[in-house]
Amino acid sequence: MKVLYISVLFCFIKFVLSINVTLVGFLYSVDDSLSCISGKFNEYSKANNLGITLDTIFYTYKNSTADVENIQGFMQELTNKKEKSRYDMFLIDTIYNSNYINHFLNLYDYLPESITNLYKEGIATKTCIFDNKLTALPLYVDYGGLYYNELLLNKYNKTVPQTWDELIDTHNYIYYQESSIDPSLNKYSGLPKGEAGVAATLEFIHTFRDNKDDDFPEITSENAVNALKKMKEVKEKASDDVTFGLSQEELWSSIFGENKNYIFFRSWYIDDIYKPSTNGQREISLKFAPLPGNKPGISGSCVGGSNMSISKYLSKEKADAAVEVMKYLFNKEFQKYLVLNVKKISAMQSIYQDNEVCDVINCTIYGEMQGVVRPNNLAIDYEDYSNQLITQVRDYIIEGKTKKPEDVLTQIDDIRRIHYVEYSSISGIIIMVVVVIIFILLIFTYIFISIKRKRVQFKFLSFSYWCLYLIGTFLLVCSCFTHIGNIQNYSCYLRLFLITIGFTLSFIPFIIKITLNFPRRNTLINFIKKHENLTIIFFIALDVIIDILWIILDPPKTKVELIMYGPNFKICKSNNKIGTILTIILIIKALIILFVMFYLLLSEWNLVMYKSDITSITCALISTFINFTVYAIILFIHFNSRYVHNGFRCGIILVVCLSNLIVLVGSKITNIMFGNNKDNTYGPNINKFIDKTGCFNDNIEKELDFIDIDDIVDNKLVNKTPTTTTNKYKKNNNMKMNHYKNINNKNNSNNNTTTNTESTFYSSNSSFNNYLNTSTTSSNLTSSSANNNSSNL
DSSP: OHHHHHHHHHHHHHHHHOEEEEEEEEOSSOSOGGGHHHHHHHHHHHHTTOOEEEEEEEEOTTTOOOOGGGHHHHHHHHTSTTTTTTOSEEEEEGGGGGGGGGGBOOGGGTSOHHHHGGGSSSSGGGGTEETTEEOOEEEEEEEEEEEEEHHHHHHTTOOOOSBHHHHHHHHHHHHHHHTTTOTTEEOOBOOOSTHHHHHHHHHHHHTTOSSTTOOOOOTTSHHHHHHHHHHHHHHHHHOOHHHHTOOHHHHHHHHHTSOOEESEEEEEOOOOEEEOOBTTBOOEEEEEEOOOBSSTTOOOEEEEEEEEEEBTTSOHHHHHHHHHHHHHHTSHHHHHHIIIIIOOBOSOGGGGGOHHHHTTSOHHHHHTOOEEOOOOSOSSOHHHHHHHHHHHHHHHHTSOOSOOHHHHHHHHHHHHSEEOOOTTSHHHHHHHHHHHHHHHHHHHHHHHHHSGGGGGGGTTSOHHHHHHHHHHHHHHHHGGGGGSSSOOHHHHHHHHHHHHHHHHHHHHHHHHHHHHTOSSOOHHHHHHHHOHHHHHHHHHHHHHHHHHHHHHHSOOEEEEEOOTTSOEEEEEEOSSHHHHHHHHHHHHHHHHHHHHHHHHHHHTTTOGGGHHHHHHHHHHHHHHHHHHHHHHHHTTOOOSOHHHHHHHHHHHHHHHHHHHHIIIIIHHHHHHHHSSSOSOSSOTTHHHHHHHHOOSSTTHHHHOOSSSGGGTSOHHHHOSSOOSSSSSSOSOHHHHHHHHHHHHHHHHTTOOHHHHHHHHHHHHOHHHHHHHHHOOSOOSOOHHHHHHHGGGO
8 A cells, every 4th residue: 555655656746747848830741640759759758757748739731720821920820929938849841940040949059969960961951050050950851853653654665754855755755645545644743833833943943953063053044044944845845734833732632533644743752652443543653753854863852841949938947858859859760760650751861871761762862862942041031932933933934924034033033132222233323423522522611611711701600510510411421321232220220320410410500500690589599509519419319319219119120122023122110100100200300490490590581791691591491391301201102112212312311411512611612712812701801800800710609799899890999998887888779879870871981891891781680770779788889989990990
């Protein structure tokens, strides 16, 4: 009794401590041949006291509504957030393994080399390695090849064809002899519908290599063109449109369900098939062989099968248990069991040197299959690639559309490649030429504003503000480089900062200057006047904060634009609505800046001293508004051409930068270089004024007000005798008005040109007159002293 109690307790403890590992997968076959996996491993686990139990869940056409074309969507459901902890291991088709590499463990870090080294040879393991990480191992492989009717070949004393020309000749000879005897005899079937058709196309191209050891030909090479021509020739000479394009299901259904007979057909390997004649059914003997080639000895076979992976979301205990499962399933003994008992082809090449295996299967064929893998590491979704490829090929081969094979292959190449705006393209050259022109203008502008005697032409802004404008323009132009070449995620981030900060630096200096000239004063304007640098920092910080929030919450990343019958290309796009909302916020912010500038410019339109600058800024503002509106609209428009998509965005930015430079500084540089050797446009004697007063140094904007005459005219020239009052503005407004009337009277007598210019400025400036009418302080200048000294200016 005590012994029984201990045994029960031991079994209970063992059950509690046992680790359950769940393997889930999707199988093309409808049989339950792989159900042996769990049984065999659990026996091994029990015999070795591993304490691990393997459960398997296989979805097939029998127990699932999932369609073969929707396997990828099916697997996405299994790897979503809710299901991550539900399944431990996955068995999926080789073509989908690359889609989920971020969910799988790197087996190089978990499996011993004694296991991984067994799969180094052969091509099947290439479907498992990405970025030098082993994300899976092939449990078994499928090969595409040629099934031939052994009975008919023996009857007419023919051999398995080694070239496509031999296949055409042999097929036609037997067909014309046998078709009169057997009406159910069908022609060659070689381009199935769906995914099998993709494999058949790649196989056919692979058979047109120049040498056996050559890699897969370039898809647009002459070899590929000849392969496509030969495929169409095979269809026209040895088949018809219907039979040549039968799906795999239709093909096998016609053989076993409709008692159809074939001489040759292409299919995935499912074992050699022999069926004796019974109940009126003919005898069937179909054997598998490599596909013919363009030359004898050169063949091609697309590699399929199922790869096994381990989820990376497991606990260490579960991960170690899953590793033990893989150690067992991928050792040589279990692989032999799959080959001998389950009729699966192993990816372990050394197994085809085992005498026991070679007694059952033709090791020569499977050990030397000239395999080719489908491009499962594309930057685009594989299902989109597959659907477009087979559509293009069937349009040319079966549908008979008037296309050249070169055009078909170019379109196929466009499907799998990611194209971009090349620097050598017409669009790239135009963009680079405009960029160079803008850079030259920026350099010239900086040189001229650095020369103090020439800086009077640029007096509207201080030297530091002009530098900020040039930096902003430079950043906007640099954003165009993120549209050329192979853009990456960091290109999207960089573009965001360059455009937002560049726009701010290009316009904020002007809006601050115009605000300071605004005739009315309020708290905001006074704050800006006292804290100009802080205002600039605020706007830049606002841009940076919005950009960082965008990158954190909904980062703009490269996404491939799939273009039907055209080149694919990358764009920068956010995945969620947050990116769209932040885009709208930045657009509104920019529009507010432009509208505020426009309002302030209208308020100061009659400011004579800056009349030309205000006119130039207004023209630049209108041009910017129009281009910016167009830019904001095209941000939400989809284009099918990479040149149009990137060209519009770059073009608008370059037009804004170039037109603003020409309007704002072009005339000033022209006046300096080709003018009448005068350094200003504001008055004939202004140079003397500059020389005597030392005005227009780097800090002049903080020293001048341009409203009170004392800020423009040196006090020594106006009144050498200080007033006896302590208040600078002692006289009332009437005296001040009389003072400026006297100045106007002297202007009418044309005694002095400088006085005329100055008085015209004050008499024409409505803002200044308003100031005089509302002023509550008195001037320290008397009318007599002003009249006596104004002619000395």
